[in-house]
Amino acid sequence: MSQTQNVLSMKGITRSFPGVIALEGVDFALRKGEIHALMGENGAGKSTLIKVLTGVEQPDSGTIELDGQLVQVRSPQHSHSLGISAVYQEVNLCTNISVAENIMLGHEPRRFGSIDWRKMNALARQALTKLDIDIDVTQPLGNYSLAIQQMVAITRSLEISNARILILDEPTSSLDVNESKQLFDVMMKLKDAGIGIVFITHFLDQVYRVADRITVLRNGKLVGTYDVSSLPRIDLVAKMLGRSFTDLDAMSKVKSQGQQAQGTTRVVEAKGLGLKGSLEPIDVSIEAGEVVGIAGLLGSGRTELANLLFGIDAPDSGSLTIKGQAVSRFSPSESLQHGIALCPEDRKAEGIVADLTIRENIILALQARYGWFKFLDTSTQYKIAQEYIELLGIVTPSADQLIKNLSGGNQQKVILARWLVTHPQLLILDEPTRGIDVGAKAEIQKLVLQLAAEGKSIVFISSELEEVLRISHRIIVMRDHKKAAEYSGDANDQVIMHAMAGEV
Amino acid sequence: MKNSLFKRIRESALFWPITALAIILLYDAIFVPGFFKIGILDGHLYGNLIDVINDGAPLMLVAIGMTLVIATGGVDLSVGAVIAISASIGAVLINPAFGNALISNDILTKDATNTALPIIILADLAAGTLCGLWNGFLVSRAKIQPMVATLILMVAGRGIAQLFTNGQIMTIYYTPYFYFGNGFILGLPVSIFIVATVFLLAWIGVHKTSIGLFIASVGLNSKSSYYSGINEKNIKLLAYTFCGFCGSIAGLILSSYVHSADANNIGLYYELDAILSVVIGGTLMSGGRFSLFASVIGALIIWTFTITMYTIGIPANALLAAKAVLVLLVILLYSDYTRRSLSKFFKLKGTRHGATN
Numbered sequence: 001m002s003q004t005q006n007v008l009s010m011k012g013i014t015r016s017f018p019g020v021i022a023l024e025g026v027d028f029a030l031r032k033g034e035i036h037a038l039m040g041e042n043g044a045g046k047s048t049l050i051k052v053l054t055g056v057e058q059p060d061s062g063t064i065e066l067d068g069q070l071v072q073v074r075s076p077q078h079s080h081s082l083g084i085s086a087v088y089q090e091v092n093l094c095t096n097i098s099v100a101e102n103i104m105l106g107h108e109p110r111r112f113g114s115i116d117w118r119k120m121n122a123l124a125r126q127a128l129t130k131l132d133i134d135i136d137v138t139q140p141l142g143n144y145s146l147a148i149q150q151m152v153a154i155t156r157s158l159e160i161s162n163a164r165i166l167i168l169d170e171p172t173s174s175l176d177v178n179e180s181k182q183l184f185d186v187m188m189k190l191k192d193a194g195i196g197i198v199f200i201t202h203f204l205d206q207v208y209r210v211a212d213r214i215t216v217l218r219n220g221k222l223v224g225t226y227d228v229s230s231l232p233r234i235d236l237v238a239k240m241l242g243r244s245f246t247d248l249d250a251m252s253k254v255k256s257q258g259q260q261a262q263g264t265t266r267v268v269e270a271k272g273l274g275l276k277g278s279l280e281p282i283d284v285s286i287e288a289g290e291v292v293g294i295a296g297l298l299g300s301g302r303t304e305l306a307n308l309l310f311g312i313d314a315p316d317s318g319s320l321t322i323k324g325q326a327v328s329r330f331s332p333s334e335s336l337q338h339g340i341a342l343c344p345e346d347r348k349a350e351g352i353v354a355d356l357t358i359r360e361n362i363i364l365a366l367q368a369r370y371g372w373f374k375f376l377d378t379s380t381q382y383k384i385a386q387e388y389i390e391l392l393g394i395v396t397p398s399a400d401q402l403i404k405n406l407s408g409g410n411q412q413k414v415i416l417a418r419w420l421v422t423h424p425q426l427l428i429l430d431e432p433t434r435g436i437d438v439g440a441k442a443e444i445q446k447l448v449l450q451l452a453a454e455g456k457s458i459v460f461i462s463s464e465l466e467e468v469l470r471i472s473h474r475i476i477v478m479r480d481h482k483k484a485a486e487y488s489g490d491a492n493d494q495v496i497m498h499a500m501a502g503e504v
Numbered sequence: 505m506k507n508s509l510f511k512r513i514r515e516s517a518l519f520w521p522i523t524a525l526a527i528i529l530l531y532d533a534i535f536v537p538g539f540f541k542i543g544i545l546d547g548h549l550y551g552n553l554i555d556v557i558n559d560g561a562p563l564m565l566v567a568i569g570m571t572l573v574i575a576t577g578g579v580d581l582s583v584g585a586v587i588a589i590s591a592s593i594g595a596v597l598i599n600p601a602f603g604n605a606l607i608s609n610d611i612l613t614k615d616a617t618n619t620a621l622p623i624i625i626l627a628d629l630a631a632g633t634l635c636g637l638w639n640g641f642l643v644s645r646a647k648i649q650p651m652v653a654t655l656i657l658m659v660a661g662r663g664i665a666q667l668f669t670n671g672q673i674m675t676i677y678y679t680p681y682f683y684f685g686n687g688f689i690l691g692l693p694v695s696i697f698i699v700a701t702v703f704l705l706a707w708i709g710v711h712k713t714s715i716g717l718f719i720a721s722v723g724l725n726s727k728s729s730y731y732s733g734i735n736e737k738n739i740k741l742l743a744y745t746f747c748g749f750c751g752s753i754a755g756l757i758l759s760s761y762v763h764s765a766d767a768n769n770i771g772l773y774y775e776l777d778a779i780l781s782v783v784i785g786g787t788l789m790s791g792g793r794f795s796l797f798a799s800v801i802g803a804l805i806i807w808t809f810t811i812t813m814y815t816i817g818i819p820a821n822a823l824l825a826a827k828a829v830l831v832l833l834v835i836l837l838y839s840d841y842t843r844r845s846l847s848k849f850f851k852l853k854g855t856r857h858g859a860t861n
Contacts, residue, residue, distance in 0.1 A: 356721060364732045368733035
């Protein structure tokens with residue numbers, strides 16, 4: 001068969017949700033027997049594209065062709081019958097029943113009305129052998145490693161739908177190096193068998209190891225489709241991040257006007273801080289009045305670092321010292337006492353309490369530090385809330401408005417206010433400007449620099465490199481869950497992108 | 505202006521519970537002659553309304569505790585069993601025979617106890633509080649789903665109570681103990697003063713400390729609360745412990761009221777009535793904002809209804825069916841669908857009114 005034959009061709013796919021266009025005229029083509037990496041940062045539209053392909057979402061416009069035939073994927077069941085199957089990061093199989101049952105569930109061979117176990121096991125074994133996997137199919141699935149479970153999931157999806165297209169969404173994110181290698185072997189086999197594989201991952205190394213072509217999406221638009229051999233890593237990173245020179249640039253290098261961090265008082269000293277499976281041991285030190293930017297692609301370990309510093313996760317190696325005091329117990333309430341604050345990445349799930357008012361959201365952390373019995377009376381609460389609503393320019397009719405009624409940018413400011421009222425020594429901001437409009441973005445950046453000028457230490461995490469460059473005194477680059485490099489704030493963006501991509 | 509005031513009242517947490525209670529009382533006023541009659545007998549008040557308060561006191565107590573638990577996003581199925589444990593311990597401590605030997609006629613006629621009253625009360629309360637602490641531990645530390653965690657004690661609790669009573673129905677012969685369920689202060693039942701005290705305690709805890717805010721916050725978004733530095737485990741632990749404490753007082757009053765402790769039947773289904781009270785009070789089962797007062801009204805609705813049914817002569821075996829109808833009506837009244845329809849109805853009336861102006 002010819003290598004250039006397209007098994008799938010999506011043209012002009014558009015899908016919008018209230019307020020956002022998730023996909024705008026995206027073209028995507030998958031050849032027979034190729035591994036095609038789908039790349040992009042958060043909000044790029046990868047998952048929406050997959051949802052359209054698997055029938056979870058219906059496109060507003062655009063066409064899908066399978067082997068040259070125009071089709072409409074009506075539902076996930078329908079996509080199965082069309083030969084499209086998807087395996088996700090979390091294996092959704094039953095760990096307490098046998099491997100064979102998992103593979104054949106719903107399609108068990110029957111004899112005299114009851115399940116023909118011997119035949120079922122044989123069929124399952126046969127299916128696995130095709131992928132060179134040799135395991136005891138009568139054992140419960142839970143007895144095997146995540147990689148094997150992942151492959152059983154793949155086997156199942158191939159077996160029950162006779163798949164032409166296999167979508168692997170972040171299959172390796174919970175696998176270790178060896179397990180990933182096993183998975184790649186399987187992918188190569190499937191590729192040789194002529195199946196088209198869509199591979200979504202945050203690991204650049206893996207893309208360059210197994211993929212034939214790369215399609216990059218950004219902000220719901222197609223950036224382009226490239227042969228892996230013709231796209232150097234650095235270009236891939238640049239394409240994923242995009243180069244959006246907006247009016248934000250007007251305030252570029254604000255930091256240089258005010259101050260270069262004086263660097264006399266060491267606020268944070270982390271030595272060999274790490275957690276197995278989350279972050280490799282890392283050294284970080286931060287001075288008073290310093291903004292340390294964390295650059296890195298999604299999944300590079302940025303958020304893991306923030307979570308360790310703030311005590312969401314307890315490290316299993318290394319030490320953390322705040323202003324000379326060693327942190328011995330790791331929890332947010334403990335960090336609060338040490339003067340550490342975190343604006344979490346997922347504003348909705350980890351930041352706001354949607355059905356509380358702005359006032360209650362603002363005083364939450366301060367009240368948590370005061371404890372149960374030193375209760376701020378209502379008038380003090382209003383005073384604090386009012387003060388920060390004005391200070392941060394939160395747009396709201398009153399402090400009694402429920403926070404869920406605010407825009408994303410204003411919600412973010414409320415969360416910032418929640419931490420600012422506790423007067424933290426170290427403020428960790430994980431993607432503070434994501435999903436908020438340009439004006440609010442600039443205000444938050446300005447605020448960060450102002451806080452640094454007041455002597456607070458800031459950790460600023462963002463997937464927008466320009467933003468990190470603009471306000472950081474120092475930049476730590478994360479890659480593959482470890483610290484890849486460290487630069488001073490006036491580093492060249494090319495240098496940093498090289499470090500993010502893993503090419504020096 | 506008048507419209508907006510009406511709207512504010514209609515959106516208040518207490519509007520629907522009070523409306524439901526008012527409807528039942530209105531029915532009583534029209535169809536049940538003498539329902540509101542209150543007389544004086546032996547220097548204290550009596551009548552249907554006094555019965556509602558006195559009989560409803562244990563449920564009001566349990567509803568107060570249950571409100572806090574449900575507000576954290578949990579549920580406590582074990583309060584009925586906690587009532588049984590607390591009542592049994594009280595009865596066992598009082599009974600000189602400890603339930604083992606055959607009770608002689610001599611003992612039956614004597615007003616006797618083995619233990620001093622304050623110690624009996626303390627033991628009662630301690631037992632219930634410990635049960636609550638156990639539930640709280642399972643939910644907050646062992647991370648067991650609340651329904652499953654409290655189901656353990658719901659099933660095992662009555663067994664534990666039977667171990668105390670040796671499987672017997674313990675009759676209590678000790679007059680001072682009867683005071684809690686049958687006594688009067690200033691002509692009113694003692695039990696209502698106990699409810700008032702516990703309510704005040706809970707109200708202060710909720711409104712004069714940060715506990716109330718933390719409970720609502722944990723119930724609404726446990727993760728965000730944790731990220732904000734709230735010790736959400738201790739908040740949950742507190743709620744369940746307090747609920748157990750409330751259950752123990754309810755056990756004290758109930759066993760005092762019926763002069764006995766029957767491990768199998770005392771406080772039976774109280775957990776379900778308590779959950780119902782809380783739901784009628786408008787607190788969502790998913791947790792979050794809550795109103796203690798509304799839950800107490802919820803308990804009052806259940807008991808006003810029960811006493812009304814008794815008064816108009818509904819046989820006891822039809823009572824549950826009648827209660828089911830009440831529950832159905834209340835829940836329908838509360839459903840988003842009904843509320844939206846009602847809102848639309850009021851809005852329509854409002855605009856019509858505006859148009860004629």
